[in-house]
Amino acid sequence: MTVLEVLQSTTGYFQKRNIDSPRLNAEHLLAHVLGRKRIDLYLAFERPLAESELAPLRELVRRRGAGEPLQHLLGTVEFCGRIFQCDNRALIPRPETERLVELLISRFKSETECFRAVDIGTGSGVIALTLAAEFPKAEVAGVDISEDALMLARENAGRLGLADRVRFLRSNLLENVQPGLDLIAANLPYVSIEDRQNLSREVLHDPEVALFAGARGDELVQQLIGHAPSWLRPGGILAMEIGIAQSDALVAALEEKNYRDISAEKDYSGVIRFLFARYG
Ligand SMILES: C[S@@+](CC[C@H](N)C(=O)[O-])C[C@H]1O[C@@H](n2cnc3c(N)ncnc32)[C@H](O)[C@@H]1O
The missing domain is CATH 3.40.50.150 (Vaccinia Virus protein VP39)
Known part of the structure; x- marks a missing residue:
């Protein structure tokens, strides 16, 4: 799957679980797993993702879908x-x-x-x-x-x-x-x-x-x-x-x-x- 496809499917998954700002959450988690800035994803929509990147993302997406706060999954917050x-x-x-x-x-x-x-x-x-x-x-x-x-x-x-x-x-x-x-x-x-x-x-x-x-x-x-x-x-x-x-x-x-x-x-x-x- 490409970056864009993963973002789309994760957004849909979060929508079904009533997560606020589903697309934003998906972007934050994918950027976190890739060690990139969220904005960088927009320059890499067509980049294919390896299984080694998808596996940790799946786990974070599952936890977010179950209600764990995004900030706990990222481990940081901007203030x-x-x-x-x-x-x-x-x-x-x-x-x-x-x-x-x-x-x-x-x-x-x-x-x-x-x-x-x-x-x-x-x-x-x-x-x-x-x-x-x-x-x-x-x-x-x-x-x-x-x-x-x-x-x-x-x-x-x-x-x-x-x-x-x-x-x-x-x-x-x-x-x-x-x-x-x-x-x-x-x-x-x-x-x-x-x-x-x-x-x-x-x-x-x-x-x-x-x-x-x-x-x-x-x-x-x-x-x-x-x-x-x-x-x-x-x-x-x-x-x-x-x-x-x-x-x-x-x-x-x-x-x-x-x-x-x-x-x-x-x-x-x-x-x-x-x-x-x-x-x-
Ligand atoms: C709403 S949180 C605010 C945390 C932080 N100041 C912030 O704005 O993100 C309230 C904090 O007050 C602390 N707290 C609760 N009762 C307290 C008390 N009697 N004396 C001092 N701190 C207390 C809690 O442990 C908690 O860290």
Whole structure:
């Protein structure tokens, strides 16, 4: 079979299994097996594929068809223009979170490039490591309750040449973090346990500790709002990704705790997804 024929038949197979973006998935997997860029496939449609190439592809296609996330099969994900290792030790970084980091980058580029930040619930380390890469003068740490996630975050730091710049440590929220922070950034679990049945089979490959917070979903974010004032320096920023329809209750909690400059920002789908506030 040629490259084009394999792409067509794999796309059809994924369509039957209700895989989103079937052609794109087929292209990513074939490019991965061939060790080429996806775009290179377009210059090689007529190239015949050897059995030694088809056999590993078949296995990946079978696993993708059974609901394994593409990013786990590729082993990597792109986040804000950098490549991160990605596996079942931590949540697969989402495009929404790239928006959170973009908003933070534009804020700090216009305020100060020399700041102390912590990423709470760092997972694979994408937020902490992107901030450290973008702001060479900043002091950045990432914390997580999961040792598995911290191991992956440290591996990503090493691959990006940032191991000396970002400290990753185990902490339940801010427990083991030194106060005096200019920024607390957090993408904590915000799915309610009742919503489990509505999640796609792909999402269920993320670790439970990365998804679920409690019966409502916003419990950990609420806790962080309560604790953060003691860790922020005066005027420091709390920036959080939140779940759909959680913003009213969380803005009320920020107001009740006397945060100021509270703002809610939308993600690329127009959903209010991020809250920013200053304390003191
Ligand atoms: C939604 S994931 C976000 C991962 C990463 N920041 C990202 O955006 O891709 C939430 C992370 O919070 C961590 N977590 C859950 N409960 C926590 C807690 N009480 N304290 C610190 N981290 C926690 C999970 O282990 C998980 O890595």
